[in-house]
Amino acid sequence: MSSVPNEFRITWPPKETWTDATREVQSFWGEPNSWEEGSKTNVINVMANHPPLAMAWSHFGKYFMIGHTLSKRQLEIVVLRVAVLVNSPYEWHNHVGYAIQEGITLEEIAAIRDFPNGDHTFSDEEAAIISACGELIKGNNITDATWATLQKTLRQDQMMDLVFLIGNYVMTSWGLSAFGVPIEGGADAIGFDLKTKSGRTPGVTYRPGESEDWIEKRGY
Template structure:
């Protein structure tokens, strides 16, 4: 895709979310809040706070935040389902929910796996885009079926279970649930994309007009935090 990225699907621009729960102000930083900041291993987070608005908002409720972070670490890093399938799930549900924050970061994670911008754009079309393998189409169809009907059809389950073991199937379904839950929280609390970050829209165009770039998950490379939040 050399001349920009085509717009696909129906997802519009991100909502202009009102900030209802703001990042925790410094005068309220307790040790419990600092543990939230430092959970993912960002340099200097204990002293200076997290660079991610998600953690700074969650730090308003440290017991909830730490429980969520331990769960999120399993889903994001320790998950037994294949990484490719997880990004299909996450990006498809972000598309359904118009979750700009989730879409922005997981586009970079998908690029890091070797997914092309054309393939990411096709996630907005869904399982019938025409370019997916039977397995990839089944992963996307699983998301759509659960999103629309809270059920997975026998045909979709048969395709998935022919390739994935029980743990992978369980992780795949709970990955979907994780990002629905997170998307609800981001929208309800009004969590914003971090200041200075070049946001990636649902049309895969950035605010600056540059093509989206690879991003790394926590701990994946030594300077992952700089890569995450650079503009």
């Protein structure tokens, strides 16, 4: 795995250039004072350089964050697996905490990372979800065998969401890497080895709006 980017290729837009459209991007997720001061999230501020794209991306991403037909556990399994396959330290760092909040253990997270190796045994459905990530990324399709397994337990709309969920996080990870977006400087970065920068054990974090103190709990 490559190291976390430490230099922006696209920097935050200078405050004197901000328009209402810029501020709408920065305040999309409801961070306190974000209209006046901007977001504290690196990727949001980088995307604010291009408000039409950023708002389309934000609405698409919001659907997969809080409006999709899959369970939150399924969502986090997908994002963690995609982060490993496309080498996205930023998404990995953020979603380890989200996964823990959904009851996914560090042992399970390591098994998602190492799939199909490791001691943990996933259900047929979850193994097929993890496999679908690799099949789409590496082969541009889902195999008939994996599709048949998924059809046993997922509805048609859920299977459609699964494919687009995988694609959404591949696309976002490409942007993070290509734009050189680093993990926020104040964050206790979680590596692919599940060790934090400070040496602390990774813990729970919350998605935007999921708790009243989600800003404080995210750690930057």
